[in-house]
Each structure stands twice: as C-alpha cells, then as structure tokens.
Amino acid sequence: MAAKIRxxxxxxxREMNIALILECLHREAPLSRARxxxxxxxxxxxxxxxxxxxxxxRFVREQGLDSGDKGRPAIQLQLNPDAGSIIGAxxxxxxxxxxLTNFSAEILWRHQExxxxxxxxxxxxxxxxxxxxxxxxxxxxxxxxxxxLGLGVPGLVDVSTGTLLFAPNLKWSDVPLRxxxxxxxNFPTYxxxxxxxxxxxxxxxxxxxxxxxVLYVSSGVGLGGGIVLNRRILPGAxxxxxxxxxxxxxxxxxxxxxxxxxxxxxxxxxxxxxxxVREAVAAGxxxxxxxxxxxxxxxxxxxxxxxxxRAGDAVARAALEETGRYxxxxxxxxxxxxxxxxxxxxxxxxxAHEFLVPVIxxxxxxxxxxxxxxxxxxxxxxxxxxxxxxxxxxxxxxHVLSQPLAVRASDxxxxxxxxxxxxxxxxxxxxx
Numbered sequence: 001m002a003a004k005i006r007x008x009x010x011x012x013x014r015e016m017n018i019a020l021i022l023e024c025l026h027r028e029a030p031l032s033r034a035r036x037x038x039x040x041x042x043x044x045x046x047x048x049x050x051x052x053x054x055x056x057x058r059f060v061r062e063q064g065l066d067s068g069d070k071g072r073p074a075i076q077l078q079l080n081p082d083a084g085s086i087i088g089a090x091x092x093x094x095x096x097x098x099x100l101t102n103f104s105a106e107i108l109w110r111h112q113e114x115x116x117x118x119x120x121x122x123x124x125x126x127x128x129x130x131x132x133x134x135x136x137x138x139x140x141x142x143x144x145x146x147x148x149l150g151l152g153v154p155g156l157v158d159v160s161t162g163t164l165l166f167a168p169n170l171k172w173s174d175v176p177l178r179x180x181x182x183x184x185x186n187f188p189t190y191x192x193x194x195x196x197x198x199x200x201x202x203x204x205x206x207x208x209x210x211x212x213x214v215l216y217v218s219s220g221v222g223l224g225g226g227i228v229l230n231r232r233i234l235p236g237a238x239x240x241x242x243x244x245x246x247x248x249x250x251x252x253x254x255x256x257x258x259x260x261x262x263x264x265x266x267x268x269x270x271x272x273x274x275x276x277v278r279e280a281v282a283a284g285x286x287x288x289x290x291x292x293x294x295x296x297x298x299x300x301x302x303x304x305x306x307x308x309x310r311a312g313d314a315v316a317r318a319a320l321e322e323t324g325r326y327x328x329x330x331x332x333x334x335x336x337x338x339x340x341x342x343x344x345x346x347x348x349x350x351x352a353h354e355f356l357v358p359v360i361x362x363x364x365x366x367x368x369x370x371x372x373x374x375x376x377x378x379x380x381x382x383x384x385x386x387x388x389x390x391x392x393x394x395x396x397x398x399h400v401l402s403q404p405l406a407v408r409a410s411d412x413x414x415x416x417x418x419x420x421x422x423x424x425x426x427x428x429x430x431x432x
Contacts, residue, residue, distance in 0.1 A: 015403060017042055018050050022401045025079050030063050032074035051077065057408045059083045079103055084144035087135045088392030090152045090194055093169045093221040096128050099389050100135045102142065105205050109138045121172055129184060147400055148188040150392025151177065152197035154222060159239050162191035168257035169222050190395040196233045196242060197391030199226025202344045204394035206382030215340040217244065218347035223265035244334060267326040270349055274300045276319035287315035306352050317355060324356040328363025335368045335376050346381030353380050
C-alpha cells in the first residue's frame with residue numbers, strides 16, 4: 001500500500017512540475033532550461049527530463065540560441081504554436097461569435113453575426129453549431145488537433161455540468177449546453193458565464209495579465225462580472241459568484257429582466273444609456289442623434305453615442321456621464337467589498353471609456369475607502385468584444401497547461417476511435 005502511495009505522490013508531483021514549466025513558458029518565454037530551473041526551483045536534470053517529454057508531445061519547441069551576457073549559448077524554449085487549435089465562442093443576447101487560435105493564442109479565424117432574425121432557442125443553438133463546425137473545418141488546415149472549446153453565455157451556469165440554468169436577457173433556462181456540444185464534437189468543452197470567461201481571458205492574455213486578484217465588469221445589454229484569483233475564476237459556493245449586475249441600486253428603480261427592481265444593470269447597461277437619450281429628447285433637448293437615427297431613437301447604438309459625444313452633442317455626453325456616475329457608485333461598493341488589485345472594464349459600453357472612466361474614477365475617489373481605492377487600478381479590457389471568446393481559449397489553455405501529457409494521451413485515443421469508426425463505414429466526427 002505504501003508503494004502505491006509513493007507512486008501516486010510521484011506522479012502527482014511530476015504532473016505539477018510539468019504544469020509549472022508550461023506556466024513559466026506561457027508567462028516569460030523564451031527561456032533556457034537553466035533559466036527554467038532557476039525560476040521553478042527544480043534541479044536541472046528534472047527540468048531537462050520534463051522538457052524532453054514536452055518536446056516529444058509537441059507542446060514546446062526550441063527557438064534558437066541566446067548567448068546572454070556570458071557563458072555558453074543556451075537553447076531557448078517556447079510554447080509551440082502548432083501544438084493544436086482552440087475554439088473560443090460566445091452566445092450573446094443578440095449575436096453569436098467564435099474564433100479559432102493556435103496554441104500561442106494567435107487568432108487564425110473569426111466569425112460574428114447577429115441573431116436578431118433568428119426566432120427561438122432552437123434556431124439560435126442550431127446556428128451556433130453550424131458556426132462551430134465552420135471553425136472545425138478551418139482548423140483542419142492548421143497543424144495539430146483541436147484541443148477544446150470554451151463557450152461563454154449570458155446567464156447563470158452550472159459549470160460542473162455545463163448547463164445554462166437561467167439567462168434573463170435571453171429568457172432561456174435549463175439548457176444542457178455542454179452535453180449538446182460534446183454530443184456533436186469530439187473534444188473537451190467548457191461552458192461558463194460570459195463575464196467569468198472574459199475575466200479569465202483578460203487575466204491570461206489581456207489587460208489583467210500579471211495581476212493576482214482581478215474584478216472584471218462587462219456592460220452591454222446587461223451587466224456581468226467575473227472575479228479571478230491567481231488566474232482561477234472564483235466561483236462562489238454554488239458557482240454563481242460575480243453576478244454584480246443584480247446588486248440592488250434602488251429598491252424602487254426600474255424592473256430588471258431577472259424579476260427584481262432597481263438592479264445595477266438597469267442603471268448602467270446600454271439600454272439605460274439609450275433611455276436617458278430618449279427622455280432628454282422627449283423633454284425638448286436637441287440632439288444630433290435624432291438625425292443619426294433618422295428620427296428612430298430605437299436604433300441607437302453605443303458607437304453612435306460615442307461619435308455624437310466626440311462631436312460635442314450635449315445629450316449624448318450627459319447620458320454617458322450619468323451612466324458613469326451610477327457605474328462609479330456600484331464599483332466603489334465592489335472595491336470596498338473585494339479590494340481587487342485590478343478592475344477591468346469591458347463590454348460594448350467600454351467603447352465610450354473616454355467619457356465614462358473619468359466620471360467613474362471621480363465617483364470611486366469620493367465613495368470608496370482610500371486604502372482600498374489606492375491599491376486598485378481601473379483599466380480598459382484589452383480584447384473588447386473578444387474578451388469572452390479569449391476567455392474560452394484561456395479555459396482550454398488552463399486545462400492543457402495543467403495536464404498536457406494526459407491531454408495528448410486522450411488525443412491519441414480519440415484518433416484511434418475516429419479511425420475505427422471510419423473503417424467501420426461510419427462518418428468520423430471532428431477529430432480532436
């Protein structure tokens with residue numbers, strides 16, 4: 001029994017050391033074997049042995065020599081971009097988007113389209129499947145297999161099963177997304193709330209890279225939030241942490257799609273901005289946005305708002321500034337409660353950051369505790385509308401970095417299964 005325990009301990013330690021090496025290469029490549037040993041604290045023999053395995057598994061490649069300041073030139077190592085492809089996707093309230101990257105998170109293909117003309121859940125999900133199939137076809141033209149899919153959706157998700165429990169703005173409930181996807185595609189699938197995914201994407205690749213404690217806030221049709229601690233999503237007891245959009249801002253405020261009244265998102269979503277414009281125009285204030293929308297203010301968009309504000313439109317500026325004030329109040333509360341190292345502002349409303357952020361910072365300065373405020377940096381999401389999809393990439397990436405050799409073993413098994421199905425006269429699925 002003791003021998004088995006020692007064997008298990010050794011295997012676990014080896015897996016952890018491999019993950020540590022890959023993580024270092026992700027953060028700081030190119031690195032030599034000697035430098036990896038210095039950073040990780042592992043001895044050089046162990047590093048060389050593990051790197052050899054990673055080279056054979058094609059997750060790492062050698063990248064020339066670096067003589068440094070002194071000593072013999074050292075072979076540099078980096079993650080192999082041709083190790084495989086990853087799909088990141090998002091089903092939004094009124095759109096579907098997907099992108100394909102290589103193992104260096106470089107975008108190889110992307111697609112986005114509106115779903116306003118699609119009627120009902122089934123039609124939207126069928127179209128999403130078709131778009132993901134397109135990504136699989138494109139992946140066949142690039143080296144390596146498909147390592148996985150990460151999907152973000154606007155609602156409460158049971159991450160353990162990949163089930164969308166409740167999406168108030170889509171009016172969907174109890175949708176077994178992961179089961180449906182894995183019934184269609186032969187690769188691992190990860191499903192989470194879109195703001196959680198975006199938070200992870202910005203932590204791995206974007207504006208929060210290098211930060212240990214991150215709060216991501218995304219404003220669009222609704223308002224979502226994600227919390228990342230040490231590059232892991234903080235799920236909460238039931239997996240629903242980060243639903244900041246449904247904090248009550250005013251008990252007597254507007255009705256929210258969640259059923260409550262006065263939720264934060266009813267004051268800081270894009271619909272709240274548009275509502276302020278319509279109210280101002282109805283009260284007799286002149287605005288260029290009337291002409292920009294040909295008299296139909298239901299056609300307002302955030303890019304139109306930004307363009308008008310830049311041109312000096314008083315109604316557009318006032319609507320954005322009031323939104324910024326409400327945004328700042330909610331953010332001050334979160335900074336007091338969480339004391340994050342970095343706050344990342346994303347979503348479609350972040351396009352108006354030049355008008356919103358100064359007001360947000362002013363309100364936060366007035367309302368947040370100085371000690372919490374001074375240790376928190378507010379930044380704009382690096383990936384904008386791609387943040388959620390990049391989070392899907394990050395979810396797969398994290399899985400691969402954590403257990404790369406197990407991923408390769410699984411990959412080989414899927415290839416055998418696909419070949420067997422093909423020789424038996426069945427149409428093979430998309431190979432991982």
